[in-house]
Amino acid sequence: MAKEKTQFSCTECGGTSPKWLGKCPHCGAWNTLTETLAEAPSKNRFQALAKSQPVTTLSEIESADVARTxxxxxxxxxxxxxxxxxxxxxxxxxxxxxxxxxxxxxxxxxxxxxxxxxxxxxxxxxxxxxxxxxxxxxxxxxxxxxxxxxxxxxxxxxxxxxxxxxxxxxxxxxxxxxxxxxxxxxxxxxxxxxxxxxxxxxxxxxxxxxxxxxxxxxxxxxxxxxxxxxxxxxxxxxxxxxxxxxxxxxxxxxxxxxxxxxxxxxxxxxxxxNPSAIFLSTHGEPVPGSCVMVTLEGTRPMLVEIQALVDSSPIPSPRRLSVGLEQNRLAMLLAVLHRHAGIACFDQDVFVNAVGGVRISEPAADLAVMLSIQSSLRGKPLPRGFIAFGEVGLAGEVRPAPRGQDRLKEAAKLGFDVALVPKANAPKKPIEGLTIHAVERIEQAIELVRGF
Structure with a gap:
């Protein structure tokens, strides 16, 4: 019985090769070629294709909202x-x-x-x-x-x-x-x-x-x-x-x-x-190293607790570990914290965690991460009902986060009363029950937190 012909298909792009290769010649991915049986050409493969439609002008096409169930x-x-x-x-x-x-x-x-x-x-x-x-x-x-x-x-x-x-x-x-x-x-x-x-x-x-x-x-x-x-x-x-x-x-x-x-x-x-409830820890009293931020997941603002633990390192190269946040960004924020706020962690192990297993990819978490690190290093908790959000640049400036008004309204709805936000996110009209502090640089934010 004749042996059936085989070929090697890429699991990434679907390209085929007559023999195994370490690198896919079509997309360049490594170790993605797997052996499969070569399919015989089918005569009726294209019979089910739809007939060609006439060409029309875009402005003449009637558009309507799709019905949803x-x-x-x-x-x-x-x-x-x-x-x-x-x-x-x-x-x-x-x-x-x-x-x-x-x-x-x-x-x-x-x-x-x-x-x-x-x-x-x-x-x-x-x-x-x-x-x-x-x-x-x-x-x-x-x-x-x-x-x-x-x-x-x-x-x-x-x-x-x-x-x-x-x-x-x-x-x-x-x-x-x-x-x-x-x-x-x-x-x-x-x-x-x-x-x-x-x-x-x-x-x-x-x-x-x-x-x-x-x-x-x-x-x-x-x-x-x-x-x-x-x-x-x-x-x-x-x-x-x-x-x-x-x-x-x-x-x-x-x-x-x-x-x-x-x-x-x-x-x-x-x-x-109310998904914010599962991403917030239930502390009886405020604890050092904890800061709540408002993150956006699509159109939904959610409150997430950022926890940091800073401890003296027993090894020459301190560890920088983050869970739910980008580790390279943590190293960058520590450098900004040292250069512009005078807070040094070069001999300290720094661990950062987003509570509840959520993954935060937006840079609006920068300010909350830096405030939780300084809180853990000083051993002094942030005040109860405190939130913060904002992106921090390499020059030490605090950049605005998108849809800041929605973030602040969500925090006020859940009972938070103090917010530290970028100056560009400060609302024109006061939000009932929420005291807002607007800052332009990270050193202003650190100085303001120390005064609480």
Whole structure:
């Protein structure tokens, strides 16, 4: 029997090579070529392509707001931009066991009361899905379930059932008979996702694809998988914590970088209406090294506690460790603190942590980090009800943060009464219950805090 021909496909870009190479010749990534069976050319591969549309002028095209259907989960609707869109394709990824299937099963059950819903499972049997629904307390009286991994059979079921909402769990388990490569390979993932996307667009069915992630946390498979879908969601969180974050990285029908906060309970995932509460520690009395800041996650301002611990170092090279914040930026802030505020930590270990496991990428956390470091070094806590935010430059200036008014209003709503902000973020009208101190340089901020 003749040996089947093989080729090597890149897991990053999907490019192929006749032999293994350490570096992909197409995208330059290292150690990404994996061996797959070479698929035979298909005669009917392009038969399903849509006919060419006439060319029109942009100003003559009628535009209207897309109709959205709420999923019944408020936090998921926030990330999606208000709800699902007919014909939209959503790709959601996350670590194993983080709760992707649980969240989508809850959404399918809620949507099935208003539209036809289909749940296609390739990783579990129908009995396992029913057991999970029973454990979550879901009725599931109108949820249609299909346990299948063959693409052609899935498409035939969608054609006969004509659902308005369909979940594919997961895209890595689906395979097409037109290709000879194994399920989960670059060619299979690319072809199956393209066929499902084409079906969703043609029939107006909202499609949700569940994707696996690599050990680095990115979605597995070719990068083209993220390009062809309309929305890309990441399910984040620590399996040791009950809180989960759903973050949007791409959304053609809404804003990106939105965040939804869920709590894992015995009855599934429940939305958290006040996420600031989970990122703030409950101290009986103010403690040294703690400073609260207001960060922005999409359109939502959230209060996060920044904690710092400064201790004498027993080794010649002190450690600089940050959790939830960029470590290189911490080293830069320590240099600015020494040069412009006269606070030296060259013989001290410095540890900085964002409480609650949240990751802060915006530079508006600079001022809170520096104030928490000086508080820990002096051993003197900041006053109760104190918040701070602002970016600090290398010259020692305190730069404004975007949407400062929304940050201050969120802090006042949660009972904070003293705020230290950049001068450009000082409101023109006073905010009730909030005393605002505006500064231009980091030395002014340090001097002001010492006077509290």
């Amino acid at each position: 709420p999923t019944g989960l408020e936090e998921l609707d926030r990330v999606l931009g208000g709800g699902i869109v007919a014909g939209g394709v959503v790709l959601i990824g996350g670590d194993p066991g983080i709760g992707k299937s649980t969240l989508l099963l809850q959404a399918v059950d809620a949507l099935s009361m208003r539209m036809k819903a289909l749940y296609v499972t390739g990783e579990e049997s129908g009995a396992q899905v029913a057991l999970r629904a029973q454990r979550l307390g879901l009725a599931g009286t109108r949820v249609r379930v299909l346990a299948e991994i063959n693409l052609e059979k899935i498409l035939a079921t969608i054609e006969s059932e004509k659902p308005d909402f369909c979940v594919i769990d997961s895209i890595q388990t689906v395979y097409s008979e037109q290709l000879t490569s194994a399920p989960g390979s670059v060619a299979q993932v690319r072809e199956c996702s393209a066929q499902l996307t084409r079906t969703a667009k043609a029939g107006g069915c909202t499609m949700v694809l569940v994707g696996h992630v690599t050990k680095e946390g990115s979605l597995a498979g070719p990068r083209v998988l993220e390009h062809i879908v309309d929305t890309v969601l990441y399910f984040e969180g620590d399996t040791h914590s009950s809180f989960r974050l759903v973050r949007a990285f791409k959304n053609r029908f809404g804003a990106v970088n939105e965040i939804g906060v869920f709590a894992m309970t015995e009855r599934g995932l429940k939305g958290v209406t």
